[in-house]
Amino acid sequence: MQFPAMLDRDESILAFNTRVLDWAAREEVPLLERMRYLSIVSSNLDEFFEVRMADLLDAAQNHIHEGDFTERQFLSVSTKAHELVAQQYDILRYSLYPALEANGITIVSHGARTPEQRRWVKNYFETQVRPLLLPVSLDPAHPFPQVANKSLNFIVKLAGRDALGRSNSIAILKVPRALPRLLRLPPHLSGGKDLLVSLPSVIRAHLEELFPNREVEQLSQFRITRHSDLAVDEEDVSNLRMALREGLQQRHYGKAVRVEVSSNCPDELADLLCRQFDLPQQSLYRVHGPVNLVRMGMLVDLVNKQEFLFPPFAPSYPQALRGVDSIFERLKEGDVLAHQPFESFEPVLDMLREAVNDPNVLAIKQTIYRTGSDSELMSLLREAVRRGKEVTAVVELKARFDEEANINWAEKLESVGAQVVYGVVGMKTHAKMLLITRREGKKLKRYGHLATGNYNPRTARLYTDLSYFTADDVLTGDMQRVFVHLASQSEIPRLSRMQMAPYTLQETMLQRIAQAGRAAAAGKGGRIVAKMNALTDEALILALLEAGQKGAQIDLIVRGACMLHAQVPGLSENIRVRSIIGRFLEHSRVFYFGIGEEEHLYLSSADWMNRNMLRRIELAWPVTDPELKTRIIDECLLAYEYDEALSWQMQADGSYARPQSPLEHPRNVQRALMTRYLNAGKDSSKKGRKKPGKT
Structure with missing residues (x-):
C-alpha cells in the first residue's frame, strides 16, 4: 500500500506561524492584540531558528544531499522563512502603523520630533543611555566583540582616523539589554496622544557623538540568532543541575544561524557580518523596521487601552467544586473536570492549599515542567515541607528555555528539605500530575490531579487545557507507581489504566x-x-x-x-x-x-x-x-x-x-x-x- 510523501516538518511549523500572523492582519481583531500577534510570530520564529535551523545550516554548508537534513531542505525552508518575515514587516508598515496612527498611537521618528521632543530625547540619551554604551573600533587589539544571542547591536563604518592616526573604519556598538526598546514621551510633549520613541532611533540620532572627530559613513542595526538547544549527556555528568547551569552560560554564544539587518544596510557591512559569523546569504534577513519585533510587544503594555484589547474575560469557578468545604470530600463522590481558560485554574491551587493546611495529609508528590519564575504553587510546596509533610518534586531541568527557572526552584525546594528528583536519565518528564496522600482513620487515601497542560497559573489564563481531579483508587494507584518509577528508575511500572x-x-x-x-x-x-x-x-x-x-x-x-x-x-x-x-x-x-x-x-x-x-x-x-x-x-x-x-x-x-x-x-x-x-x-x-x- 503506497502512501503520499509526508509534509516537511519545518515548513509545516512556518505555515502554522503564517496562520498566526493572519490574526495581525485581521481588521476585526482589536488593534493592540494585532500587534501582540505580530510579536508572538517573531518570538516563535526566534525559537524556530534557535532550535531547528542549525542542522539544516550544517547540511547546506557541507553540501549534504541525502539524509534527514539536506542542502535542498535548507534552501526551501529559508525561502519560506524569508517570505514569512517579509509578510510580517508588510503588515507592520502598511497596516499596523497606519492604524495605530489613526488612533493617536505613533512611534515618532527623529525627523518628525518637535524641538521640545528632541531636547527630551537628548536628555534621556545623555542621562540613561550614553553611560551604558561602549563602542568598539575593530583593529588587531580589538577583535570583533562577542555578540550575544538576539541582542541589539549597531555596525558602523567611519571616515577619518582615530586618535592614534589609524584608519580603522569599522566599529561595533552593543546595546544593553536592560534598556527598554520603546519609550513613552511625557504627556506635556504628546498633545493628548500616545507618542513613543524607539531606543534604536534615540541612539541613531546621537550616534556621531560617540565617535568624536569621525564621520559616520554607513551604519545598520543588526541582530544575531544563535543555536540555543542545550545538549547535555546525562550519563556522562555526575550532577545534571550543575552541568545545565554551565551550559546556560554558553547558550548566548552558540553557533550563529541568522543575521538580521536593516533593509538599507550597505552590502559592504552585510557581507562583513556574514563572513564574521560564517553565514551564507540565505541566512541574511533584511527587514523594513526594527530588527526585533518581539520587543515591539512592549507597545501593548505601554498604551494599554481597553478599547484596543480583547474584552476582559474572567474564568468561572468549576460548577462541581462551588461551595464545597473540602475538595477531598467532593472527590469521594466522583471525578471533576475543569476546562481552562474558560474555567479557573484556581481549584488546582485550592487543592494544594487544602493539602498544605490539612494535618492529615502526609505526602505530596508533583511534577514540575513549566511553572514560571514566580509561582504560588512552588511556594505552597515549600510551605508543605515546613509543616512536616513529605514532599517529592520531579523537576524537569531540561524544559527548553525554562531551565534556569526550574534549576532555581529545584534549589529552593531542596533548601527546605523537599525530595527533588530529575526523572529518568535521557528522557524529559513531560507528564503533569499531582498526588496527595492523606490519612483517613486507619487507611491511607490518595487524591490526584492530572492535566494536559503545565502547572502555570499565568498560561492557564491563555491556553486551552483540561484539569482532571480524581480520588479513583485505580488511577491514583497508577500515579503512585509512576512517581516511584521516576524517583527510583526501578522496573517499568505495570499500570492498570494509564498509558x-x-x-x-x-x-x-x-x-x-x-x-x-x-x-x-x-x-x-x-x-x-x-x-x-x-x-x-x-x-x-x-x-x-x-x-x-x-x-x-x-x-x-x-x-x-x-x-x-x-x-x-x-x-x-x-x-x-x-x-x-x-x-x-x-x-x-x-x-x-x-x-x-x-x-x-x-x-x-x-x-x-x-x-x-x-x-x-x-x-x-x-x-x-x-x-x-x-x-x-x-x-x-x-x-x-x-x-x-x-x-x-x-x-x-x-x-x-x-x-x-x-x-x-x-x-x-x-x-x-x-x-x-x-x-x-x-x-x-x-x-x-x-x-x-x-x-
Missing part, C-alpha cells in the same frame, strides 16, 4: 487506530477524532493513513505542525485536518476512538510526536465517567469540528484555507465556550450527547 510513554502509549494509540480501521473495513463503523498541538510521529501517521484507507472517518484537530498529508484523492480523502488559531492557544490533547459500538476517550500530556512517544515521560488516561466523557466530546471535539471563524482546513496540496461560512457571524468555538461559562449556573456535563459525526 505511559515511552513504554505503552504509542503502542496503545497504534492499537486503537488499527481497531478503528478494522471496524470500518468490516462495516461496523470506525471513527477517530484527535486534538493535539502537533502530529509528526511517522508510525502514528502511517497507521492513520492505513485506517483511513480502510474506511475509518478521521478528523484531526492539530494546531501546529502536521506532517500527515490529508485530503489526497485515493489516498487520504477520509482524513480531515484542521488547525484552530484564536484568542487562546489551543493546547489540550484529547483522543477519541469509535470502534463499532465501543468508545474510548483519552486525555493526555502528549502530542503525537516521535519525541513525546519515545523520548519523554508522558501520560494518557481514559475517561470513563459518562457525564465527563459527554462533556469532553461536546466541548473539545464536536464544537471544534463545526468552528468556522478560527479554523484553517488542510487542502489536498498541503496548504491551509479558511472555510467559507454563509453566516453573518461564523461559528466561533472559543467565543461559544466563553459564553457558556459566563453563565455561572449552566453545567454542560448534564447535557446528552451524540457520537462525533463526519463534518
Whole structure:
C-alpha cells in the first residue's frame, strides 16, 4: 500500500506561524492584540531558528544531499522563512502603523520630533543611555566583540582616523539589554496622544557623538540568532543541575544561524557580518523596521487601552467544586473536570492549599515542567515541607528555555528539605500530575490531579487545557507507581489504566487506530477524532493513513505542525485536518476512538510526536465517567469540528484555507465556550450527547 510523501516538518511549523500572523492582519481583531500577534510570530520564529535551523545550516554548508537534513531542505525552508518575515514587516508598515496612527498611537521618528521632543530625547540619551554604551573600533587589539544571542547591536563604518592616526573604519556598538526598546514621551510633549520613541532611533540620532572627530559613513542595526538547544549527556555528568547551569552560560554564544539587518544596510557591512559569523546569504534577513519585533510587544503594555484589547474575560469557578468545604470530600463522590481558560485554574491551587493546611495529609508528590519564575504553587510546596509533610518534586531541568527557572526552584525546594528528583536519565518528564496522600482513620487515601497542560497559573489564563481531579483508587494507584518509577528508575511500572510513554502509549494509540480501521473495513463503523498541538510521529501517521484507507472517518484537530498529508484523492480523502488559531492557544490533547459500538476517550500530556512517544515521560488516561466523557466530546471535539471563524482546513496540496461560512457571524468555538461559562449556573456535563459525526 503506497502512501503520499509526508509534509516537511519545518515548513509545516512556518505555515502554522503564517496562520498566526493572519490574526495581525485581521481588521476585526482589536488593534493592540494585532500587534501582540505580530510579536508572538517573531518570538516563535526566534525559537524556530534557535532550535531547528542549525542542522539544516550544517547540511547546506557541507553540501549534504541525502539524509534527514539536506542542502535542498535548507534552501526551501529559508525561502519560506524569508517570505514569512517579509509578510510580517508588510503588515507592520502598511497596516499596523497606519492604524495605530489613526488612533493617536505613533512611534515618532527623529525627523518628525518637535524641538521640545528632541531636547527630551537628548536628555534621556545623555542621562540613561550614553553611560551604558561602549563602542568598539575593530583593529588587531580589538577583535570583533562577542555578540550575544538576539541582542541589539549597531555596525558602523567611519571616515577619518582615530586618535592614534589609524584608519580603522569599522566599529561595533552593543546595546544593553536592560534598556527598554520603546519609550513613552511625557504627556506635556504628546498633545493628548500616545507618542513613543524607539531606543534604536534615540541612539541613531546621537550616534556621531560617540565617535568624536569621525564621520559616520554607513551604519545598520543588526541582530544575531544563535543555536540555543542545550545538549547535555546525562550519563556522562555526575550532577545534571550543575552541568545545565554551565551550559546556560554558553547558550548566548552558540553557533550563529541568522543575521538580521536593516533593509538599507550597505552590502559592504552585510557581507562583513556574514563572513564574521560564517553565514551564507540565505541566512541574511533584511527587514523594513526594527530588527526585533518581539520587543515591539512592549507597545501593548505601554498604551494599554481597553478599547484596543480583547474584552476582559474572567474564568468561572468549576460548577462541581462551588461551595464545597473540602475538595477531598467532593472527590469521594466522583471525578471533576475543569476546562481552562474558560474555567479557573484556581481549584488546582485550592487543592494544594487544602493539602498544605490539612494535618492529615502526609505526602505530596508533583511534577514540575513549566511553572514560571514566580509561582504560588512552588511556594505552597515549600510551605508543605515546613509543616512536616513529605514532599517529592520531579523537576524537569531540561524544559527548553525554562531551565534556569526550574534549576532555581529545584534549589529552593531542596533548601527546605523537599525530595527533588530529575526523572529518568535521557528522557524529559513531560507528564503533569499531582498526588496527595492523606490519612483517613486507619487507611491511607490518595487524591490526584492530572492535566494536559503545565502547572502555570499565568498560561492557564491563555491556553486551552483540561484539569482532571480524581480520588479513583485505580488511577491514583497508577500515579503512585509512576512517581516511584521516576524517583527510583526501578522496573517499568505495570499500570492498570494509564498509558505511559515511552513504554505503552504509542503502542496503545497504534492499537486503537488499527481497531478503528478494522471496524470500518468490516462495516461496523470506525471513527477517530484527535486534538493535539502537533502530529509528526511517522508510525502514528502511517497507521492513520492505513485506517483511513480502510474506511475509518478521521478528523484531526492539530494546531501546529502536521506532517500527515490529508485530503489526497485515493489516498487520504477520509482524513480531515484542521488547525484552530484564536484568542487562546489551543493546547489540550484529547483522543477519541469509535470502534463499532465501543468508545474510548483519552486525555493526555502528549502530542503525537516521535519525541513525546519515545523520548519523554508522558501520560494518557481514559475517561470513563459518562457525564465527563459527554462533556469532553461536546466541548473539545464536536464544537471544534463545526468552528468556522478560527479554523484553517488542510487542502489536498498541503496548504491551509479558511472555510467559507454563509453566516453573518461564523461559528466561533472559543467565543461559544466563553459564553457558556459566563453563565455561572449552566453545567454542560448534564447535557446528552451524540457520537462525533463526519463534518
